[in-house]
Amino acid sequence: MLNNTRPYIFVIAVLITLFGFYNYVVYNTDGYVTVEKLSSTAVKGQQLFQSNRCWSCHQLYGLGGYLGPDLTNVYSSEGKGSNYIKAFLNSGVKSMPQFNFSEDEKNALVQYLKQVDETGIYPNYNAEFEATGWVKIKYRNETSKD
Amino acid sequence: MKTKAPIYFLLFALIALFLGMFFGMTASFQYLMPEFIKESVPFSKLRPFHVTSVISWIVLSATGSIYFFLTYVEKFKIFSPFLVKVHFVIFMLTGIAIYISFAFDYTEGREYFAFAPILIIPILLGWVLFGINYFKTLYKNVKGWPVYYWMWGTGIAFMCYHLMEAHFWLFDFFRLNFIKDFAVQWKSTGSFTGSWNMLVYGISIYLMSKIKKDSDVATNKTVFFFYFLGLTNLMFGWAHHTYLLPTQPWIRYVAYAISMTEWLVLASIIYNWKRSVLKVEKDNNPMAYRFLLATDFWIFINIILALLFSIPAINYFTHGTHITVAHSMGTTIGINTTILFSALFFIVHQLYPDFKTDRKWVKRGFVSFNISLIIFFVSLIIAGAKRSYWMYVSKEGSFSEIQDSLIPYFISFFVFGIAIFVSLAIVAVPLFKAFIRKIK
Numbered sequence: 001m002l003n004n005t006r007p008y009i010f011v012i013a014v015l016i017t018l019f020g021f022y023n024y025v026v027y028n029t030d031g032y033v034t035v036e037k038l039s040s041t042a043v044k045g046q047q048l049f050q051s052n053r054c055w056s057c058h059q060l061y062g063l064g065g066y067l068g069p070d071l072t073n074v075y076s077s078e079g080k081g082s083n084y085i086k087a088f089l090n091s092g093v094k095s096m097p098q099f100n101f102s103e104d105e106k107n108a109l110v111q112y113l114k115q116v117d118e119t120g121i122y123p124n125y126n127a128e129f130e131a132t133g134w135v136k137i138k139y140r141n142e143t144s145k146d
Numbered sequence: 147m148k149t150k151a152p153i154y155f156l157l158f159a160l161i162a163l164f165l166g167m168f169f170g171m172t173a174s175f176q177y178l179m180p181e182f183i184k185e186s187v188p189f190s191k192l193r194p195f196h197v198t199s200v201i202s203w204i205v206l207s208a209t210g211s212i213y214f215f216l217t218y219v220e221k222f223k224i225f226s227p228f229l230v231k232v233h234f235v236i237f238m239l240t241g242i243a244i245y246i247s248f249a250f251d252y253t254e255g256r257e258y259f260a261f262a263p264i265l266i267i268p269i270l271l272g273w274v275l276f277g278i279n280y281f282k283t284l285y286k287n288v289k290g291w292p293v294y295y296w297m298w299g300t301g302i303a304f305m306c307y308h309l310m311e312a313h314f315w316l317f318d319f320f321r322l323n324f325i326k327d328f329a330v331q332w333k334s335t336g337s338f339t340g341s342w343n344m345l346v347y348g349i350s351i352y353l354m355s356k357i358k359k360d361s362d363v364a365t366n367k368t369v370f371f372f373y374f375l376g377l378t379n380l381m382f383g384w385a386h387h388t389y390l391l392p393t394q395p396w397i398r399y400v401a402y403a404i405s406m407t408e409w410l411v412l413a414s415i416i417y418n419w420k421r422s423v424l425k426v427e428k429d430n431n432p433m434a435y436r437f438l439l440a441t442d443f444w445i446f447i448n449i450i451l452a453l454l455f456s457i458p459a460i461n462y463f464t465h466g467t468h469i470t471v472a473h474s475m476g477t478t479i480g481i482n483t484t485i486l487f488s489a490l491f492f493i494v495h496q497l498y499p500d501f502k503t504d505r506k507w508v509k510r511g512f513v514s515f516n517i518s519l520i521i522f523f524v525s526l527i528i529a530g531a532k533r534s535y536w537m538y539v540s541k542e543g544s545f546s547e548i549q550d551s552l553i554p555y556f557i558s559f560f561v562f563g564i565a566i567f568v569s570l571a572i573v574a575v576p577l578f579k580a581f582i583r584k585i586k
Contacts, residue, residue, distance in 0.1 A: 002292055004290075005290055005291060008296065008370060011374055012296075012300075012377075015374070015377060015378065015381065017193070018379045018381075019382075021207075021517075022381070022382060022400075025312075026329070026330070026397065026475070027326075027330065027331070029305040029326070029393075029394050029397070030249070030323060030325070030326060030560055031323070031324075031326060031329075031391075031392050031393055031397065032294040032325075032392040032393060032394050033323030033392045033393070035323075035324065037323060038322045038323075038324060039491040040161070043322070045320065046321075047254065049257065050254055050260075051251070051253055051254050052253075053191070053193070053194060053253050053256045054190070054191035055256065055259060056191075056257075057190055057191060057193075059466055060328070061328065061390055061391045062309070062390060062466025063328075063332060063387070063388070063390070063466070063467075064257060064442060065189075065190075065193065065256075067177065067189050067470060068469060068545075069545035070149045070466060079436070083378075089533070092172075092184075094180040094546065095176050095180030095181070095184055095188070095189055095191065096184075097184055097185065097188040098185065099468070112285070114325065116324060118390060119324050119325055120325075120392045122390055122466070123390075123466070123537050123538065124390065125538075127462060129459050129462075130459075133402070133457040133458055133459045133460075134402070134458050134459070135458040135459050135461075135462050137390070137392075139392045
């Protein structure tokens, strides 16, 4: 059994202090690109996205479920956009359940996806691979250099 | 008289495991037949049931095992047996409330925490009670903690913090800034997993030290070094989940650097392979020993995969594909579940020293579990590689076409998912009966 645990308590204390500082900075740091805050309509759309568990099947930035396509840029993709999204919502195609969203709800979801779209691109083909294993990605609305 | 609450935790953990696998299999069938029961129970409804149930399996079995080790094996006088019972009742009632929340579509939460956000309050309360009981009990009984006590203690504390952090989105300060909000969501999810890993990996070290009857396993400087390394990764390594999200680059640099320290873990596993595993005394705990051997194999496979996709240049191609699913299934089933089954066999041996655990069918179940998991895992890796090829190389065809082309791998995933269910059922039946006998 150990007798001298002081060094371990010291290491834990240092790590927790660093963690507290790190969290403070992460929570108070905006993204790398300039984006507008979600509007009240977009927030309503986000609530619908969550309460209907859209994330179960769909992804944003490659995070979420795998049964449906990624929706990060569905708003701005060629041949897609607002009407395409609205048409899909209540269609019940393949494994997608048939929802009964009102016009207001459809507009809210479109607004949410529009604002998500404005934050960046996924998958992003504008990438440079470095020898260190790092990937430099060119984002939309970049305000500073990587 | 010792409280039977730990046994209740373990019994309900097994129930959660099999419910979780049942929901998972039903949901995965919709990959093969998209129209299957989709109007009554769509995939989007089944997935939260599946995810919550399997997380409950890990959390309940880890909690029950820790309570059991403290009271039955170490024979500590628990600070408050009453609080253990209250903890169990809170978790059970909250579990029922979560299922009701899912059944009636009160799912305002997010991935992994889809339930009505108010339910996080009793969950947190349960963890706080666990923490009070744990720290008060150990403070009285132990001077100089072996590493597993540190791991369980930090696991409980960080679990409380990250459960709260996963609900920061309820505040407009986070919610209105999509990039920050999304980053914090995945920060909390990654560290939530890291927190339960602290509990489960602590259990594996506890089992090693007890089965080997060698306390040095849990007290030497190297094991503490790796504990601190794991804790550092829990705190700062989460951002490899969000390399492609436009967060500030320094967040990603830190995550990349921290994640690469896990090469040390891999090197250590290879260096210590023979020493750490093959000399384990297995006579008294044959099945606990076998499951720990399986754990070693799955750690080896999964750490290589995790290290590779923590490199941004590789992550770029694997992110958002089934390779990530292979990793999460490989770790929760291959690592967490094998450690927890090892703990259950160890516990049954403690309850009934004459109980024969390595029965013929149990051994067969163990073998078929591992073979099925290998095929299940490889199916996901191939499906992920094909999806990545479609996303970054061919870029041809619609999402629907690529999904259709993956059906052979989804069939394999589904069939071997059933095989994992059946294998674990064979292994679990004697454990379940033993626990039932104990509480009668």
